[in-house]
Amino acid sequence: MFRSAAITCFIAVFIGIILHFIMFKPKFNDVFGKDRTMRILDPFRLVFFFVTLLFIEQKWSLVGALRKLLFLLAMLCFVILVITGFIPMIFYHHLIFGWWLMIHATFAPVFAACIAALAILWADKNRFDKNYWPWLNRALQRQPKSTDEPQEFELELKIIFWLILISSLPMILSAILGTFPFFGTDWNRNLLQIHRYSTLLLSLFAIIYLYLSVLTEMKRTAAKVH
Amino acid sequence: MKNGFRALALVLIVALATVSVIGAQTDPDAKLGDIPDGSRSNFVHLIPLLSEPLPDKEPDQIYPDADPVLPFSTKATCGGNCHSYDQISTGWHFNAVDPNVNPGRKGQPWIYTDHTIATQIPLSHRDWPGTFKPEQIGLTPMRFLDNFGRQMPGGVIGEMVDKSSNPDESLKSEVTGKLEINCLACHSGSPYLDMGGSRGYAIQVIKRNYRWAATAACEFAYVDGTAANLPNDYDFRAPYLPAGSKLKPPVVEYQKEAFGHDDWIKFDIKLEGPKERCYFCHSNIDVNEDGTTEKWFRDEDVHLAAGLKCADCHRNGLDHDIIRGYPGESHNSKNPLTVSSSCEGCHLGKDVNRPVAGRLAAPVPKHFGIPIIHFDKLTCTSCHSGAWPKNQTVATKTARAHALGIAGARKEGDVLPHLLYPVFARGSDGKIGVFKLLWPAYWATMTDENVAPIDIDTVKSAASRVITKNAFSKTRSWPKLSEEDIVKILTNLGSDAAEGTKPVYITGGKLLSLDEGDKIKTEDSKFASAYMWPIAHDVRPAAQSLGIGSCSDCHTTNSGFIFGTVPADSPLKAIADSAVKMIDLQELSKLATKTFAWSFMFRPMFKLVSVLSSVVIIGVLAFYGLKMVGFIAKVVVNKG
Numbered sequence: 001m002f003r004s005a006a007i008t009c010f011i012a013v014f015i016g017i018i019l020h021f022i023m024f025k026p027k028f029n030d031v032f033g034k035d036r037t038m039r040i041l042d043p044f045r046l047v048f049f050f051v052t053l054l055f056i057e058q059k060w061s062l063v064g065a066l067r068k069l070l071f072l073l074a075m076l077c078f079v080i081l082v083i084t085g086f087i088p089m090i091f092y093h094h095l096i097f098g099w100w101l102m103i104h105a106t107f108a109p110v111f112a113a114c115i116a117a118l119a120i121l122w123a124d125k126n127r128f129d130k131n132y133w134p135w136l137n138r139a140l141q142r143q144p145k146s147t148d149e150p151q152e153f154e155l156e157l158k159i160i161f162w163l164i165l166i167s168s169l170p171m172i173l174s175a176i177l178g179t180f181p182f183f184g185t186d187w188n189r190n191l192l193q194i195h196r197y198s199t200l201l202l203s204l205f206a207i208i209y210l211y212l213s214v215l216t217e218m219k220r221t222a223a224k225v226h
Numbered sequence: 227m228k229n230g231f232r233a234l235a236l237v238l239i240v241a242l243a244t245v246s247v248i249g250a251q252t253d254p255d256a257k258l259g260d261i262p263d264g265s266r267s268n269f270v271h272l273i274p275l276l277s278e279p280l281p282d283k284e285p286d287q288i289y290p291d292a293d294p295v296l297p298f299s300t301k302a303t304c305g306g307n308c309h310s311y312d313q314i315s316t317g318w319h320f321n322a323v324d325p326n327v328n329p330g331r332k333g334q335p336w337i338y339t340d341h342t343i344a345t346q347i348p349l350s351h352r353d354w355p356g357t358f359k360p361e362q363i364g365l366t367p368m369r370f371l372d373n374f375g376r377q378m379p380g381g382v383i384g385e386m387v388d389k390s391s392n393p394d395e396s397l398k399s400e401v402t403g404k405l406e407i408n409c410l411a412c413h414s415g416s417p418y419l420d421m422g423g424s425r426g427y428a429i430q431v432i433k434r435n436y437r438w439a440a441t442a443a444c445e446f447a448y449v450d451g452t453a454a455n456l457p458n459d460y461d462f463r464a465p466y467l468p469a470g471s472k473l474k475p476p477v478v479e480y481q482k483e484a485f486g487h488d489d490w491i492k493f494d495i496k497l498e499g500p501k502e503r504c505y506f507c508h509s510n511i512d513v514n515e516d517g518t519t520e521k522w523f524r525d526e527d528v529h530l531a532a533g534l535k536c537a538d539c540h541r542n543g544l545d546h547d548i549i550r551g552y553p554g555e556s557h558n559s560k561n562p563l564t565v566s567s568s569c570e571g572c573h574l575g576k577d578v579n580r581p582v583a584g585r586l587a588a589p590v591p592k593h594f595g596i597p598i599i600h601f602d603k604l605t606c607t608s609c610h611s612g613a614w615p616k617n618q619t620v621a622t623k624t625a626r627a628h629a630l631g632i633a634g635a636r637k638e639g640d641v642l643p644h645l646l647y648p649v650f651a652r653g654s655d656g657k658i659g660v661f662k663l664l665w666p667a668y669w670a671t672m673t674d675e676n677v678a679p680i681d682i683d684t685v686k687s688a689a690s691r692v693i694t695k696n697a698f699s700k701t702r703s704w705p706k707l708s709e710e711d712i713v714k715i716l717t718n719l720g721s722d723a724a725e726g727t728k729p730v731y732i733t734g735g736k737l738l739s740l741d742e743g744d745k746i747k748t749e750d751s752k753f754a755s756a757y758m759w760p761i762a763h764d765v766r767p768a769a770q771s772l773g774i775g776s777c778s779d780c781h782t783t784n785s786g787f788i789f790g791t792v793p794a795d796s797p798l799k800a801i802a803d804s805a806v807k808m809i810d811l812q813e814l815s816k817l818a819t820k821t822f823a824w825s826f827m828f829r830p831m832f833k834l835v836s837v838l839s840s841v842v843i844i845g846v847l848a849f850y851g852l853k854m855v856g857f858i859a860k861v862v863v864n865k866g
Contacts, residue, residue: 095599098818102825109832112839119846127850140861162850169843176836179829181595188598 002196003090013204017211070117077111082203112172119165126158153212160209170198259308260544271493276302289489290480294465297441297478301406317546320381320407322351329353330558332759336374337627339642341702343689344797346643347668347679348757356757364681366390371405376428377507377626381407397458403437410443412503415496418445421506422632425449435476446484451476498537501530509630512613513621517639527764538586539567569606596773605659609772611765612648612660615786619646638701644795650787651811653760658812661758665734665795669719671727677753688718704797709746716740734796781826788819
């Protein structure tokens with residue numbers, strides 16, 4: 001059941017991203033310049049370019065550097081956890097054990113710590129303080145806190161940030177509670193299901209978040225080139 | 227005259243009973259007791275004892291004052307008019323020689339041991355990999371019974387003595403009789419059933435008094451004498467021996483008080499025999515460090531301690547297709563209760579399409595804090611059965627391997643065969659379970675693709691000049707054996723070996739043979755693999771199961787469960803000093819398993835980090851959540 005659900009969701013999200021990218025992608029020339037022609041190393045440069053787009057811009061400060069590092073560490077953990085968590089389930093159709101489990105269990109607490117730290121560092125930045133819903137503000141007869149115009153996909157990124165945070169909670173708790181002698185086999189099975197589905201949700205949110213972050217950066221780069 | 231009336235009355239009663247039963251039942255072939263009426267009360271067996279019939283004759287009733295006093299036949303007494311003996315003979319305890327019977331999961335073999343030729347070899351009539359057929363080492367049916375009949379409930383090979391390949395044995399079977407199924411071995415409720423005593427069943431079998439064995443077991447009969455040495459023309463119905471003969475043929479003496487009206491007997495028969503009946507063949511005991519086997523030192527199986535009987539789980543119908551109780555047995559057995567009578571069947575109600583968990587008051591286990599991967603990778607028994615794992619296996623004894631419960635059984639701790647346990651290894655179902663292990667030791671001939679044991683008479687002849695009495699162990703353990711001795715024995719055996727074969731000695735997981743320079747060559751070989759069979763009993767209570775302490779019961783770098791060793795058992799010191807690691811028997815990666823065990827040192831820290839992270843995330847969500855609630859409240863108030 002979960003295997004089918006996971007495969008379906010991942011495929012749906014990737015198809016959605018591709019369609020979205022086709023609709024909203026910036027023009028090649030806008031990103032790379034007008035006179036740019038393809039060179040031999042360009043495929044590698046392209047990969048590198050996309051990766052660097054994930055280096056979300058921060059102000060150069062100790063906190064900013066910490067945010068960057070935490071974000072990158074969280075991303076690394078996320079990739080490892082997705083691979084070690086989903087591959088045995090999807091491709092081999094069994095629970096994770098052995099090396100998969102060891103790697104998974106080693107990076108999981110690091111990821112949890114990163115999420116917690118990013119929650120503290122990014123929560124304030126992700127408040128819905130701009131005029132995201134003019135119609136709602138008009139209806140409530142109130143002014144948003146910030147008068148800055150929201151950027152493209154900013155609202156979506158903020159919503160997804162909170163969704164990631166919310167889904168991370170059952171994901172972490174379901175994993176950790178199962179290791180204490182509080183629950184019997186039936187509840188351990190339930191906890192496993194909670195862990196799986198909350199992880200699936202978090203993974204999908206995280207993929208969409210990363211995609212939108214990259215797209216935003218590409219658009220920002222294109223705007224700079226212009 | 228008196229006897230004639232009695233016989234007539236008996237025939238009439240049996241005929242009436244048969245007619246009434248046939249009238250009431252749908253199966254015309256069913257006998258009086260084949261189809262139960264459903265009452266859970268105990269049916270009193272007030273019956274006449276019947277003797278083995280002459281060919282094409284009806285069996286005669288036995289009278290205690292007759293001359294000669296005959297032993298009773300279970301086939302005639304129990305199987306005559308009341309229970310279908312032929313159908314019972316198809317049961318698990320009696321069908322080992324039937325090639326059409328699925329052997330199922332590997333079980334405990336018969337183990338032939340002979341300390342004078344440094345041999346312990348697993349035998350079975352069933353096709354269990356790793357065992358040999360008794361005839362491969364020259365055991366004819368009678369010789370098989372000499373060794374193992376003591377703890378067989380009769381039937382099977384016991385009724386094949388007249389079909390021996392040895393013509394002398396076929397003739398002798400007329401004197402000894404056949405070892406019929408001894409119904410009392412399992413179904414007697416009498417505390418005086420003598421199975422292992424000095425005049426009991428086992429001793430009678432050893433004396434080849436097959437025809438008298440079941441009678442000798444009875445609380446109201448006494449058998450003396452020996453059939454083994456009698457001439458082949460001896461007739462037990464007309465016992466005659468030449469004057470002056472010192473031979474003592476078997477004679478029966480019944481307690482006259484046991485015979486009631488019409489000289490019938492009130493048998494104490496239980497449909498489900500008491501545990502002591504099963505224990506006679508199925509006892510297990512660990513050998514203490516001082517070599518003793520004190521049973522007060524060990525607890526019984528928790529099921530028996532809770533008041534269950536063996537037959538509560540190990541059930542069968544008339545066909546005696548008894549439930550062995552292992553997972554997957556339903557594929558091999560026609561018994562419809564196999565699924566619901568395994569550990570999972572009773573305790574979890576697994577694989578049954580209706581709720582059956584909690585049968586016989588079986589508690590449904592909670593398994594608090596045990597990750598569910600354990601149930602995919604381990605059998606129930608690995609955590610719940612046998613001794614608590616130590617760094618090294620311990621010696622153990624079983625009734626059938628060591629003749630426990632029989633007068634004259636060797637009580638030394640190191641008497642052959644040497645069984646080791648608990649061995650945690652991967653079973654045929656892919657799960658790690660707990661096993662008993664035997665390192666086969668035997669002399670064999672090797673061809674390019676196969677190893678076949680040499681018959682014991684040939685080995686004895688080749689070894690008797692090398693392993694002398696001085697080398698024998700007083701405790702019936704391994705004899706003193708050096709590599710030079712093995713060279714000599716292999717050379718002796720080689721002189722008679724067929725072309726294309728060479729003699730070898732299998733011991734402690736190694737195959738020993740002579741190289742071209744007539745020196746011993748020791749090598750690993752699949753033919754030298756240990757024979758292991760999964761165990762289920764004795765089951766420990768939940769509070770003593772693995773994991774009850776913590777993960778570290780198993781997941782430490784020195785846990786006996788994974789990193790324990792199984793010493794290689796051999797008369798050769800060089801081999802006996804080696805050992806096999808359980809991790810190899812579990813087919814696990816050493817690096818991964820060691821790393822995994824090592825990672826448990828950091829588990830508490832990982833847990834702490836995760837819990838703290840959760841607290842922080844809850845805090846952030848609560849903080850901004852409350853802010854949002856405050857905002858909504860403010861909007862609502864302003865609106866108001």
